[in-house]
Amino acid sequence: MKLALFDDHRLGVVTGETVTDVTGALPWPHEADPLTAGWWRRLCRDFAAVRPALEEAAAAGSAVPVAEVRLLAPALNPSKIVACASNYAAHVEEMHGVQERTLGKVESWMMNFDVFLKAPSSISGPRDAIVLPAAEVAAGHEIHHESELVIVIGRGGKDIPEDDALAHVFGYTLGLDMTVRSTGDRSRRKSHDTFSPVGPWITTADEATDPAAFQIDLIVNGDDHRQHVTTKELLTPVPAIVSYASRVMTLVPGDLIFTGAPPGVGPIRPGDLIDTSISGIGAMRLTVRS
Incomplete structure (x- = not known):
């Protein structure tokens, strides 16, 4: 299942190029204020229990084009x-040159896998x-x-x-990142x-099945294809x-973990257009401004 947040933090099921509002199928109150939206953490933790109701609501609801909502x-x-550092071998290699250019030296400790916040x-x-x-x-x-x-x-935990x-x-x-x-x-x-x-x-994880099977791509300004890698190349899967x-830290439902930068990183400038995608997930088109 693909789940989106849109408009006033409504919950939607995405099918193809459409989204269906399934907020009403949640078995707990929906609080639109993101600072108090405990319903979202409950969804992340208890998705397996509420999935049947979401599927039923998606099948019965009225789908609208994704292009017509504010994602x-x-x-x-x-x-x-949580974010991972130095998790693709080719990126570690390219960072030697990046650091020589931007720092004037290579910080060797930064070439080892670790996590930061x-x-x-x-x-x-x-x-x-x-x-x-600025x-x-x-x-x-x-x-x-x-x-x-x-x-x-989803279900958080320690150790x-x-x-x-x-x-x-x-x-x-x-x-x-x-x-x-x-x-x-x-x-x-x-x-x-x-x-x-x-x-x-x-x-959702049940649809994705294998987290080592994703392909990541990033293109700048339509023709500068900078990043192209599969997640099977992660040094730490x-x-x-x-x-x-x-x-290191207790993981809580709804926490995000960035898994590390693939090779092909590079500078962006005001006016650039970034197209990035992951197979099986979707794509984003982002503008850059000062």
């Missing part, structure tokens, strides 16, 4: 955004603009795109065994507003990511 980020006030306030939707911070642009810092598979946590990790995943979506290439902590450089566009919806992150 929102398929995430409501997550407790945290991004601010939830950096989340934006699949049709929102990416806004480049101070970073004025300082001459490059700002790069990183198109990534994003895990949405999750790797062989049980996929049972804790609600689904997957597409995200961009926007990054200022400068000195300083990753979390600061990646947490500006609009630096975590996600969407266009969630493909999805089950191991979930398990590792849960050993």
Whole structure:
């Protein structure tokens, strides 16, 4: 099943190019305010129990074209955004050159897999603009795109065994981990507003089945095809990511985990148009402005 948030944080089932409002099928109150939307975490945690009602509502409801609604980020006030660093071998290799150019040296510790946090306030939707911070642009810092598979946590937990990790995943979506290439902590450089566009919806884990079978692509300005990779190339695959992150911090329903940047990262500038997609999930077209 593909689940979208749209308009006033309504819940929709996406079929092809249409979406059907199934908000009324939820067995608990729907609170449109994203800061108090506990219903979303309950959906992430208890999806298996409510899926039959959502399917019935989708079959009986009136579908409308996706193009006619305002798609929102398929995430409501997550407790945290966890992000993975150095999780594709070719990206680790390319970062040596990127850091030599932008920092004048290679930070060897940054070439090892690990996780860090991004601010939830950096989340934006699949049709929102990416806004480049004026101070970073004025300082001459490059700002790069990183198109990534994003895990949405369902049943959370602490110290999750790797062989049980996929049972804790609600689904997957597409995200961009926007990054200022400068000195300083990753979390600061990646947490500006609009630096975590996600969407266009969630493909639930039962439909996605194999998280190693996704293909990621990113094209800038229509003809500059920069990123093209499959998630089977992840150095630390999805089950191991979930398990590792849960050993560091308790994962909560609705949390997001960015799985790491594929090779092909590069700078973006005001006026650029970014087309990014993941097979089996969907696509986003995002403009860049200052």
